[in-house]
Amino acid sequence: MLIKRQLLVFFRDRAAVFFSLMSVLMIFALYILFLGNVLAQPLRAFFGDVAGIDNIVGGLMLGGLVAVAALTGCLGAFEIFVSDKKRASMDFMTSPTSRRKLSLQYVLGSSVVGLIMTLAALVLVMAYLTFNGAPLPGLQNMALLLFTVILSVLCGNAFVFFIIQFVNGTNAYAAVSAVVGSLIGFVAGVFVPIGTMPAAVQWIIRIFPMSHSAAMFRQILVDEQLEQLFYGAPAEYLENFRLSQGITYAFGDLIINFWHSAAVLTLSAITFFTLGLIFMKKRQK
Amino acid sequence: MIIQVENLRKNYADVKAVNGISFSVKEGSLFSFLGTNGAGKSTTIGILTTLLAQTSGSAKVGGLDVARQGEKVRELIGVVFQTAVLDELLTVRENLDIRAGLYGFSARKRKEAVENAIKLAGISEFANRRYGKLSGGMRRRTDIARALVHTPKLLFLDEPTTGLDPKTRQDMWQMLRDLQRDTGMTVFLTTHYMEEAAESDDIVVIHRGEIRAQGTPLCLKQRYCHDLLKITTTDGEYIEKKMPSTVDALVAAEAYKGRIENIEIINGTLDDVFLNLTEGYENAD
Structure with a gap:
């Protein structure tokens, strides 16, 4: 029942829905206004005015946008949990439902809200790309997109669940949300390609789980088009481009593939959720 | 006796919020727990409703130990908190339905429980309005309906009439009297209005964490x-x-x-x- 409550309360609060979509809308607006063109220029300079470059840039940037939506959607949903700490949680805690079950229902509720917000962002991105001439992903890629959405939401949710153990009150949470919402676009390599950043920042991006979500979305959305674009070019050209654009990451000689990133997201989700539970128990004591 | 408290203590660091109090409450009675702000009333209610753990001593509700049998105790009690705990964006009926779901009722039993609580609290005329749009008096009646949704044996009312106008207070008391007459429910009340406490069967006055007096209103006056x-x-x-x-x-x-x-x-x-x-x-x- 708390899952139903979380859905009703979140989606009836228009401000909450709007602000949890704020980062996503900003990225989308910046892409349409100028960032798309800025990011396409180096490719045009190299390949000339070849068809499909705009779709590749769109896939790269908007793939990152869906990863951002997975985190900000969960951030918005967990605001209910934070405000309940001071108010409604007393009410729930005087019911016979165990505290463990209550916590689990909050996490599940936030996951459902995050899933809906991320799917909405994905539909927006797919509609925009298809409308502008990008090929519609095949069934297998559709299934992979759905899989990545679910994994990203689970990881984003666990990450937020961990963070909120250290946040007291809605004001502090709003501040944390604003900071995360502002930084996530950079950390996921949406605004600036990862290859142009200093080595230390690249290292942070590589270990941040949501960057792997962005990489997975980018691989599904642009890999086939990239192979066509780089057809006939030396293989290391394509590999370097993929690394510089955050389509994949390298740890030493190891190039991370789709399933490696999926494993990073899964392990991160388990780790953050476990740590969150440990800290929550400590606080309750 | 539905409540039995023996030498109950609750310390917050060096502060003795509740300092060795003992009292009992008869089943079916109206019991008033009086004290100035910071006297230890809310801490005592917090322990009896299983929201807080005592430092030492024992407290039993319906013969069950609040520290060890919390979940069973919570099936017996309903709590009306000082502050509003229901969701402003949900209707009265939705709020009650979600809270009824915390007691493990089937869908049919839940619906019956909600309608029964609406009838008992006399709130059918605004049951489909959003809680956030209700007047102070209507909200309080809804809070009481929420506490009654699982027909508890013991109802805790923590300063239920604070901030209400005299007419609304009078109406609310009439409702509570009818309720007690019809259901035989025990009511545990804290209030700042002495004329409300005058209608009690028994009164305990607490000050600085210690009981100063207990007895019937007449006995205390004498x-x-x-x-x-x-x-x-x-x-x-x-x-x-x-x-x-x-x-x-x-x-x-x-x-x-x-x-x-x-x-x-x-x-x-x-x-x-x-x-x-x-x-x-x-x-x-």
Whole structure:
């Protein structure tokens, strides 16, 4: 029942829905206004005015946008949990439902809200790309997109669940949300390609789980088009481009593939959720 | 006895919020727990409703230990908190339905429980309106309906009428009296309004974490306040005497028979009891 409550309360609060979509809308607006063109220029300079470059840039940037939506959607949903700490949680805690079950229902509720917000962002991105001439992903890629959405939401949710153990009150949470919402676009390599950043920042991006979500979305959305674009070019050209654009990451000689990133997201989700539970128990004591 | 408290203590670091209190509450009675702000009322209610753990001593509700059998205790109790805990964006019916879901009812039983609570609290005319759009009185009635949704044996009301206008307070009390008459429910009340406590079967006065007095309203008035006899005689003499009771005041007035121009007997009230018990100790300290 708390899952139903979380859905009703979140989606009836228009401000909450709007602000949890704020980062996503900003990225989308910046892409349409100028960032798309800025990011396409180096490719045009190299390949000339070849068809499909705009779709590749769109896939790269908007793939990152869906990863951002997975985190900000969960951030918005967990605001209910934070405000309940001071108010409604007393009410729930005087019911016979165990505290463990209550916590689990909050996490599940936030996951459902995050899933809906991320799917909405994905539909927006797919509609925009298809409308502008990008090929519609095949069934297998559709299934992979759905899989990545679910994994990203689970990881984003666990990450937020961990963070909120250290946040007291809605004001502090709003501040944390604003900071995360502002930084996530950079950390996921949406605004600036990862290859142009200093080595230390690249290292942070590589270990941040949501960057792997962005990489997975980018691989599904642009890999086939990239192979066509780089057809006939030396293989290391394509590999370097993929690394510089955050389509994949390298740890030493190891190039991370789709399933490696999926494993990073899964392990991160388990780790953050476990740590969150440990800290929550400590606080309750 | 539905509540039995023995030598209960709750410390917050060096502060003794509740300092070895013992009392009991009869099943089906209206029990008032009085004290100034910070006296230890909310801490005691917090322990009895399983929201707080005691430092030492024992508290039993319905024969169940609140520290060890919390989940079973929570099936027996309903709580109306000082502050609103329901969701402003949900309707009254939705709020009640979600709370009923916390008691493990089937869908049919949940619907019955919600309709029963709406009927008991007399809130059917605004059951489909959003909680956030209700007046203060309507909200309080809804809070009570929420506490009744699982037909508890014991209802805790923590300052339920604070901030309500006199007419709404009167209506709410009428509702509670009807409820107690119809269901035989035990009501555990904290209030700042002594005229509300005057209707109780038993009263406990707590001050600085310790019980200062307990008994029926009449018994407390006899022990901790006095009547005031004021006489003006025909020859201009003015007499003012504190008397243990109205009967004593009448006997004393006999001495002035034949020369009384004006006579007034002011009955002691529970306000006097409360002030004597709390201010008396303040001065003693």
